[in-house]
Amino acid sequence: xxxxxxxxxxxxxxxxxxxxxxxxxxxxxxxxxxxxxxxxxxxxxxxxxxxxxxxxxxxxxxxxxxxxxxxxxxxxxxxxxxxxxxxxxxxxxxxxxxxxxxxxxxxxxxxxxxxxxxxxxxxxxxxxxxxxxxxxxxxxxxxxxxxxxxxxxxxxxxxxxxxxxxxxxxxxxxxxxxxxxxxxxxxxxxxxxxxxxxxxxxxxxxxxxxxxxxxxxxxxxxxxxxxxxxxxxxxxxxxxxxxxxxxxxxxxxxxxxxxxxxxxxxxxxxxxxxxxxxxxxxxxxxxxxxxxxxxxxxxxxxxxxxx
Numbered sequence: 001x002x003x004x005x006x007x008x009x010x011x012x013x014x015x016x017x018x019x020x021x022x023x024x025x026x027x028x029x030x031x032x033x034x035x036x037x038x039x040x041x042x043x044x045x046x047x048x049x050x051x052x053x054x055x056x057x058x059x060x061x062x063x064x065x066x067x068x069x070x071x072x073x074x075x076x077x078x079x080x081x082x083x084x085x086x087x088x089x090x091x092x093x094x095x096x097x098x099x100x101x102x103x104x105x106x107x108x109x110x111x112x113x114x115x116x117x118x119x120x121x122x123x124x125x126x127x128x129x130x131x132x133x134x135x136x137x138x139x140x141x142x143x144x145x146x147x148x149x150x151x152x153x154x155x156x157x158x159x160x161x162x163x164x165x166x167x168x169x170x171x172x173x174x175x176x177x178x179x180x181x182x183x184x185x186x187x188x189x190x191x192x193x194x195x196x197x198x199x200x201x202x203x204x205x206x207x208x209x210x211x212x213x214x215x216x217x218x219x220x221x222x223x224x225x226x227x228x229x230x231x232x233x234x235x236x237x238x239x240x241x242x243x244x245x246x247x248x249x250x251x252x253x254x255x256x257x258x259x260x261x262x263x264x265x266x267x268x269x270x271x272x273x274x275x276x277x278x279x280x281x282x283x284x285x286x287x288x289x290x291x292x293x294x295x296x297x298x299x300x301x302x303x304x305x306x307x
Contacts, residue, residue: 034134041139048147052113053154061116068109069155072102076159080166091167091177095184096265098163099156099191103252106195107220109155110148114199115212117144123207141298149196156188183263191255194287195220197294198251204301223250228270235270243273248286257283 047056053069054062079093099106164181168174202219203212227250234242247253247269259265261280266272275283 037134037136037139040135041143044135044140044143045147045150048117048144049150051116052147052151064112065109068105068112069158071105072109072155073159073162075102076162076166080162080169083166083170083172088170089172091163091172091180093163094266095160095163095180096187096259096263097268098159098184099188100252100256100268102159103220103224106152106156106191107217110152110195110199110220111213111216113151114148114196114203114216115209117148118200118204119207119209119212122204123209137299137302141295141302144200145196145295145298148200149192152192152195153189156192157185160184160188183259183265187255187259187263187265190258190287191252193291194251194255197291197298201294201297201301204298220251224252226250227253231270235273240273243269243271244275244279247275248283251290254283254287254290258287 050056051061053065075093076098079091082088083091093101160181164177167177198219199216202215206212206215227246231243231246234240234246244257247257253269256265256268257275257280260267260269260274261277261283265274267274
């Protein structure tokens with residue numbers, strides 16, 4: 001006789017248990033209004049702009065941006081105090097020259113805040129969390145770019161506002177001061193867009209904040225030093241045309257050239273040999289191309305990062 005065989009007991013699945021079960025563990029459903037991409041983009045912009053001045057962050061994060069903001073405004077306040085007390089009829093400092101003179105402070109601010117804006121997201125891999133919401137790559141890039149440009153504009157336009165208010169308090173010519181103030185605002189707006197694009201592109205190349213800070217400072221200072229040296233050599237050789245064209249190879253000299261050609265500014269080039277309208281048009285096109293190119297490079301960077 002063959003050995004007795006036993007039929008295995010049916011498992012739970014074989015007894016008719018459902019193969020897939022969704023358990024209700026008590027989470028509350030959300031039936032409210034979905035605010036969408038626009039709200040997410042505005043929120044990211046506001047968060048990034050506040051973060052550029054340490055608002056909503058620790059006290060330590062506020063020290064550097066607030067010190068640099070104070071340093072930017074202090075010379076304007078001193079100029080206003082002198083103008084009012086001595087009853088000057090003209091400001092000793094042009095609106096369009098202010099940012100050129102304080103370019104080092106602007107560069108330090110950008111070097112400190114651009115990596116904080118983008119490098120931290122890359123380093124701690126928090127960017128995918130943004131994209132788990134109804135937000136796309138273009139929303140992230142536009143929000144970050146606009147926030148950095150706005151932060152730089154606040155930094156550079158506030159001293160001009162102090163100068164303008166002081167000029168009116170000193171009863172200087174209203175039309176002349178208003179025109180100079182408007183030209184100054186146009187100049188720093190263009191500078192803010194250019195610097196924001198360059199700073200974010202450089203900072204987004206590395207998740208290491210320290211490397212980003214050093215890289216931004218290098219990109220802003222090394223070309224300026226090289227251009228200034230070559231311009232001085234060209235001027236010593238009586239080649240004034242070379243002085244004009246060499247300014248195309250540094251961010252701050254590009255801004256100087258544009259405002260010299262179109263905003264009635266005095267050039268900071270050696271002996272004041274700034275570009276005319278024809279060469280200034282090339283300067284303006286290069287600035288616009290750099291702004292657009294920075295945006296394109298940021299879009300490509302986040303596409304390559306798998307975002």
